[in-house]
Amino acid sequence: MSAHAAWAHPQLAAQVLRARRDGRSEVALRVEPLHSAQQVLRLEQRIQALPGVQRVAIDAPARRARVVWDPQRTPLPALLDAFAAARCAARPLQHDSLGDARSREAHDALKRMLVAGMFAMQVMTYAFVMYVGAVDFVDFTTRGLFRWLSLLSTAPVVFYSAVPFYAGALRELRERRLGVNLPVALAVLLVFFASTYATVAGRGEIYFDSVSMFVFLLLGGRYLELRARHRSDALGDAAIDATPLLAERRRADGGLETVAAIELLAGDRVHVAEGATIPADGRLESAQALVDEAWLSGESRPVRRRRGEPLVAGSVLLAGPAELLVERSGDATAAARLGALATRARQARDALPQGHDRDAGRFVGRVLLLTALTALGWLLVDPSRAFASSVAVLVVACPCAFALTLPATLARALGVLAQRGVLVTDGAALEPLARADYALFDKTGTLTLPRLPDDAVEPLRGDDREQVLQWAAALAHESAHPLARALAAAAARQGPAPRAEAVQVVAGAGIRGELDGRALRLGHAGFALAGGVLPDGAADTLLLADADGAIAAFHLDEAARGDAAATVAALRADGIAPAVASGDAAARVGTLAGRLGIADWHARQTPADKLARLQAAHARGHVTLAVGDGINDAPLLAGADVSAALAGGTGVAQAQADLLLLDGRLHGLVDARAIARQVRRVVAQSRRWSLGYNLFAIPFAAFGLVPPWLAGIGMSLSSLAVVLNALRVGRSDAARRPALPA
Template sequence: MNAHAAWAQPQLAAQVLQPRRDGCSEIALRVDALDDARQVLWLEQRIRALPGVRRVAIDRPAQRVRVVWDTRLTSLPTLLDNFVVAGCPAQPLQHDRIDDPRSNEQHDALKRLLVAGMCAMQVMTYAFVIYIGVVDFVDFSTRDLFRWFGLITSAPVVFYSAQPFFAGAVRELRQRRLGLNLPVALAVALIFLASAINTLRGSGEIYFDSVSMFVFLLLGGRYLELRSRHRSGALGDAAIDATPLLAQRRRADGTLETVAAIALLPGDLVHIAEGLAVPADGMLESAGVQVDEALLSGESRPLQRRRGERLLAGSMLLSGPAEMRVEHSGAATTAARLGALAAHARQARSAFGGSDRQVGRFVARVLALTALTALGWLLVDPSRAFEAAVAVLVVACPCAFALTRPATLTRALGVLAGRGVLVTDGSALATLARVDYVLFDKTGTLTEPQLDRRAIQPLRGDSAEHALQLAAALAHESSHPLARALAAAARESSLPWRARSVQVSTGSGLSGEVDGRTLYLGRPDFALAASGQPAPAAATNALLLADARGAIAAFHLDEQPRPDARRVLDAWRADGVATALASGDSADRVAAMAGRLGIDDWHARQSPAEKLERLQAARRDGHVTLAVGDGSNDAPVLAGADVSAALASGTELALAHADLLLLDGRLDGLTDARVIAGQMQQVMTQSRRWALLYNLCAVPFAAIGLVPPWLAAIGMSLSSLLVILNALRVGRAAPAARPDPARRPRELHA
């Protein structure tokens, strides 16, 4: 049986096939090998040649292929086999991924653009005949016929293609704000209405060609911006799509069965063959494997995972096979959570353009200028008032001005996503460029804890190995860096117990039941609270394991700075940013690490409330603050900062309050994000200056009647297109910032 034979089972095929009314089925597939244009062409030709195939749609940025075909003529396993033969192995996606809102939005925009383009070309043909005056030598009835042709042909443009502008204008009026859609809708409605009235009267100027071209060019600019925004969202989709739908679950008798990945339960034992994707999040029970987590973390190099370490759903197994104990499946996996965060980022940035106050003020000025132009011409020459007012309304349309923020921001978010930085709140980038104070957490953020087995000190008769197994059983239930380090020290030996009823005390430690005993792991004061005994001298600066009778063992963890920590701190300090360190650890450990990293402003034994108060004090002094952490105890300070960043390996609570997620676990992403944020601000300023300069130059000519509406439409659209193209400059320069020794961080006054 080949690798795709399992898809012949109806219950599995039902997960990925969507029935259609015409009797065919539709499927969405994830295909990685879509970089080579010739291979894409060969793939499309091969799939189209299969019996029963009706349609093949390939989306290279999103790495997706959609196929509509008759499954009675070509089975699903046969279809997948042909993808393999074409050199493009495909992974089916759940059928609810077929109706992708992004794809539907893009198809709708494309349809409206095509209708506007075809009608605009036809209307221009009729207008050309009228403009050159050919029909005037025949009779007026023939000229009127062409005017009616223009009315009929431009109607689909106004009532179908321009519908998003009218809907947006109504939405803006209901929200009592001025946005981009209002002047566009007014211009389209006024031009079409006046031209229709003149057509019915049989006299007067008509502008069907102008309104059709205006809508077409504006839709073209919006479609380009939409494509750019959708490309930046492909990373989140790739992370979700990487998770396979099938898994090999081991039965109690040791045999394997093929099941749906979403049917996996915590505690199931899964077999993963070499070269396949991990179907769920879980704990590795094999000796050791190499995995590729590029889609999830941005790390392109293979990573070594050993027994007791976690495997993430969607990562590729480069060496194997492997046995994994399932912890999370379906929507609870890391890939699904990253996808949800990416979706949140896309949803947030879709609203940025409309919420820009500068755009509202700009629209108000455009409307006022249009009204003044119409009033002036009514006093001088009423016959030219309408044409001049329409020209001003079109040429001064704030499309280019309003597009600067969403277009530039979309480009910046896409660039950062490709560099392993997921921005969950796009507005944070503008603030990041102004940050002048950074508060770092220590453990797990600037440092990586390590436990040497020789540093385990039994305190009550238990062997070091037995004490480590007890502590590791608790530590496996926590994502805190200290707990991960302790669990990693025990990965060579399989744990005989699993902790139950685990409770986390933020900033203090863990408690739970292991082998029938209630154990406490954490700071000495926390671990010994139940026994009421004083902390032994050996517990100083150690992680303590205790029960109701007292201390069991002390674990002296050492920690090392992250490889890129000093480099990142030096870069920020060279850029004039003050750096501070706040940690719940002891003073001597914090002081030692601060000295190694060159941080003068450090604070030890800090509770979450004290960290937050320190950050708020910096804000009261006028600083723009950035908080960086990874633990649940960092959540208050992350939520209270102007901008916050968290490592993707951090706790759920920390991730939920972070504006930036460092997916590859490297602090270098902060430097990249700040550089890109600075580039984004520069490009945005350039684009808006260009939009203002264009309006200052063009509006006076339109106001005195020297710019006809059709020429105003061309100028406005070209201005918008220039803004979109200028946004593509973000990320072109090298991401790494060069430290400038001449700059020094300004002093802080507590």
């Protein structure tokens, strides 16, 4: 029988399938990690070749796939079997519209930007003819034609592309705050209608080129920001699906039935197979079990549970099977509560006003005040010129340079940091990073990494130590897990390892594969021995085994990251007080903190404890930086003023973090801090230029002395100055940032 036969049940399939109008169905799947573009392409081709499959979309970073197909021709179990045959196990996800909403939002933003760009280029072409006509006479008929062509080309920009600004302006008015959307919306509409009136009347100035280009530039910046946000959201998708959809419930007669995990009730008894994910919170009824709770505690070592002790949903059973007495399921599980805690922490942080928003509010207020004073002045002197002069002030003072200052500088900063191995998922995080004075670090996986000491390889059959290490490395090379990387790094010191075939990574358990026709398993004892007898002391080690039993044991411990001490010292020298909060034992946390020179450390910390400690520091007036890598760090990362996670960490940690350290090296924090401070200086300089430009140009505009071509040149030059100033980011920061100690 197929391992996925349970999905043929109509009630179970109804949870994951979405019917389409064309008669086909759509399913979202969680897939095993795909490490290369070639793997993604081969998997897409294999699934696309199945009967009835219309479309396959694979999002490798989010570990998700979406398939549109005809279930009558290829049943859901057969589809899942095809994924398994491609060595990429897939699990159906509950139907939700999050991915569709993100896709629609991105497509809508892209379409509006492309429409604005296409018509803005056309309007600029028409404007060039009229600008030339200001120097070399162009007859009035030709000028009128190009005015009408400009009007027709600008209309789609104003009534389609600029709609998000109108919506944002209405939202700001409802919230009783001043933002950039309000002057943009006012300027676009007033300038367009004023230019339309001038075109119809055949007299007066037009500003169609300024409107269309301004909308295009702002939409371009917003689209880049949207893509960064969606990427951050996608990184968290895999973690949202940690709890399985199916469970094997024990019936009254002792038999097993496959049910939806959300249907489990307190008091139900559930059978959990070895290597499976625990579907609900409860108590262990078996004698003992070895479980991987790294998602909750952040510790990579397996935990041995005995009868009556708690098991949490999302943990992986390494040695089993086990019987579970359900206590909580669905939204009441620890995984759901942890996610809710992270959400509340991020909402509380986002509710605080940002410095950029306050600056924008002040700037907008001044622009609107100057516009109103201009209109009032001309109403007293010459009412016929009041509207035109007010529009000219809005065009000249419209926050073009101001609005471009932050996006242009951030775009440069994000590019520089990406080259240095730091991905910024939220550009607004650089401002609090420049002011941060308190950093709270997780320990395991953040400040430390697993390592394999020279004397930690224990052959169990008399094989050569170097030989068994090479066999294990042949499997470990195929996994990104920290334990596997530590083992592979130890073997690399002896030379290149052989290449294994048919390698399959089993999440939370280990790796299986073939080497010279010999089936090998590497992982925790329960997985490696496939239910065999565990050697004494093997529960907390990695074992290499074949069909005859254990071949070797690898006793890994942990050591501080190579650049941890230097990074902590550099941050302390730059005015940031470091602290450590970990779920590990006090002895290990204290030893590490002593090595790194961190006096403020705390052990046996739950996710809520870490968040409370961070919030206490914030209440004392600190600007907080949080650094972590595990699911248990998600509330901490979400609640900090600015947060960073290592790219090798979990999807939830990455989704909540503002910065991702792509190369796995902590020194990226030092670079990011230096760049953040330089961004702050450059933005302040560019805004001073914008203010100076406005102080110089607004009086001329208020007196009606700024023709359209001059306004266009002024806006272009001010924007060019902002962009050129932004290019300074990353060029002179090396002399300002603290050097990493040798």
